Amino acid sequence: MSTAQTERAEAAKLPKGDVVAILLEQHARIRDLFSDVKGAEGKHKQQAFDELRALLAVHETGEEMILRPVAKETAGEQEASARNNEEKEANKLLVELEKMDVSTAEFDSRLAGLEKAVIDHAEHEEREEFPAILRDCSEDKRRSMGTKLRMTEKIAPTHPHPGAAGSPAAQWAVGPFASLVDRTKDLLKSGPG
Secondary structure (H helix, E strand, O other), X not given: OOOHHHHHHHHHOOOOOOHHHHHHHHHHHHHHHHHHHHHOOHHHHHHHHHHHHHHHHHHHHHHHHHHHHHHHHHOOHHHHHHHHHHHHHHHHHHHHHHOOOOOOHHHHHHHHHHHHHHHHHHHHHHHHHHHHHHHHOOHHHHHHHHHHHHXXXXXXXXXXXXXXXXXXXXXXXXXXXXXXXXXXXXXXXXXXX
């Protein structure tokens, strides 16, 4: 079982800007945020959850649009499809959590379920997809993918959208519009500076 520390150490071994390094760093940050949400209360808990929700939405969109098409070629169609399906299911859980009061026991219970699903998913990627990408893609290609991932994340939705989740084609079609709506919603929620 991986840990945030292990993921950061593995990322540090890879070239700067490598898509796998970026995703490993994000996996570590996701683990940190789950811990933060579970240990927080009140306003801090809501803020930590909002950060986690946004990172998961952006991260999954980037994986589906940039990593998954290449993983389909390197790790195989079945592997890529399984990861997309897991992301679609996690997206549904995220939608449910987003509607809940973070101070309830039900929220904590569902968050634990989401955490297990997300961590299991990340570990599958780290065991199956990432090694195939590292094996079959040149360093230049992985850096190029990293650049594309960063650009994609800048326009990715910050809230879950189950209708697009798990489908790279739907992410390309719906993602930019959904992102505009999400980022506007986030700005309005945060209020004046």
